[in-house]
Amino acid sequence: MIFDSPADLAARPADTIPHLATHGLSCVIGGRTILSGVDLEVRRGEVLGLIGANGTGKSTLLRVLAGVRRPAAGSVRLAGESLTAMRPRLRARHLAFVAQEETGPTDLLVGEMVGLGRVPHARAWGGFEERSRGAIRAALDQVDLGYAINQPLDRLSGGERRRALIARGLAQEAPLLLLDEPTNHLDIGHQLALMRRIRALSRTVVVALHDLDLAATFCDRVAVLHDGALLACGEPDEVLTPSILHDAFGVLATRVTHPITGRTHLLFSRDEREPHP
Numbered sequence: 001m002i003f004d005s006p007a008d009l010a011a012r013p014a015d016t017i018p019h020l021a022t023h024g025l026s027c028v029i030g031g032r033t034i035l036s037g038v039d040l041e042v043r044r045g046e047v048l049g050l051i052g053a054n055g056t057g058k059s060t061l062l063r064v065l066a067g068v069r070r071p072a073a074g075s076v077r078l079a080g081e082s083l084t085a086m087r088p089r090l091r092a093r094h095l096a097f098v099a100q101e102e103t104g105p106t107d108l109l110v111g112e113m114v115g116l117g118r119v120p121h122a123r124a125w126g127g128f129e130e131r132s133r134g135a136i137r138a139a140l141d142q143v144d145l146g147y148a149i150n151q152p153l154d155r156l157s158g159g160e161r162r163r164a165l166i167a168r169g170l171a172q173e174a175p176l177l178l179l180d181e182p183t184n185h186l187d188i189g190h191q192l193a194l195m196r197r198i199r200a201l202s203r204t205v206v207v208a209l210h211d212l213d214l215a216a217t218f219c220d221r222v223a224v225l226h227d228g229a230l231l232a233c234g235e236p237d238e239v240l241t242p243s244i245l246h247d248a249f250g251v252l253a254t255r256v257t258h259p260i261t262g263r264t265h266l267l268f269s270r271d272e273r274e275p276h277p
């Protein structure tokens with residue numbers, strides 16, 4: 001059975017069916033295997049961090065999870081239903097994807113670009129309803145960009161444009177958010193503010209991150225990709241260990257306790273025995 005509405009999908013029992021699950025997932029691009037045998041379960045309402053060295057397949061996995069790229073083998077299930085069998089409009093109402101280096105159409109005003117996130121909710125020839133206007137304003141406020149709603153997109157700085165694209169994803173009001181390195185181009189204040197807001201969303205989030213401290217601080221669980229396969233998945237303290245981080249990144253990691261917050265942070269040094277740059 002294919003569900004008819006996001007409400008139907010949201011109504012599935014929280015504890016029995018993962019919000020998103022892959023089984024035996026492989027992806028081949030240009031004859032090269034990029035992902036292989038990925039079994040991943042994302043629980044409803046959790047923030048799952050996706051980490052791994054450059055080129056290990058994080059973006060590719062997010063694109064497959066978003067339905068943008070088809071897997072070569074295996075399945076992606078959204079609330080138990082096959083993602084590939086789902087109608088695109090329903091899929092867009094259920095998941096929002098913000099890719100890594102999207103620039104977005106530059107000849108739009110910021111509010112218009114963020115409004116593209118409302119397209120899956122629009123009625124034919126209906127224009128924007130008040131609810132959509134509210135969602136656009138709220139999404140821009142969530143990324144501290146309310147002041148730019150009527151500014152041309154091409155006048156924004158790199159970090160502001162990144163936040164505008166994230167606002168488009170938020171305006172989509174999908175219960176599942178897939179974010180590829182959302183903190184790229186953001187200053188440290190906006191990185192922390194964004195991650196805090198992502199945590200507070202009460203949505204399911206899969207977020208690719210390079211900053212392992214952000215992953216440790218803001219993610220419920222962390223999945224580590226290595227050479228296109230899942231190396232580890234679990235709570236940050238179980239996964240962000242010196243041994244796993246050495247296997248994944250070829251670096252030496254030391255855990256330290258923050259003198260004020262008491263939280264665990266990571267310090268890194270290069271392993272001189274590794275052939276890494």
Ligand SMILES: Nc1ncnc2c1ncn2[C@@H]1O[C@H](COP(=O)(O)OP(=O)(O)OP(=O)(O)O)[C@@H](O)[C@H]1O
Nearest residue numbers: 029030034052053054055056057058059060061100
């Ligand atoms: N469209 C494509 N055509 C050819 N190769 C591709 C394509 N997309 C991705 N790849 C290759 O797949 C591999 C994984 O890329 P991907 O972007 O998923 O890695 P990543 O883990 O997100 O990397 P990064 O941390 O650098 O963003 C890389 O070797 C990349 O060159």
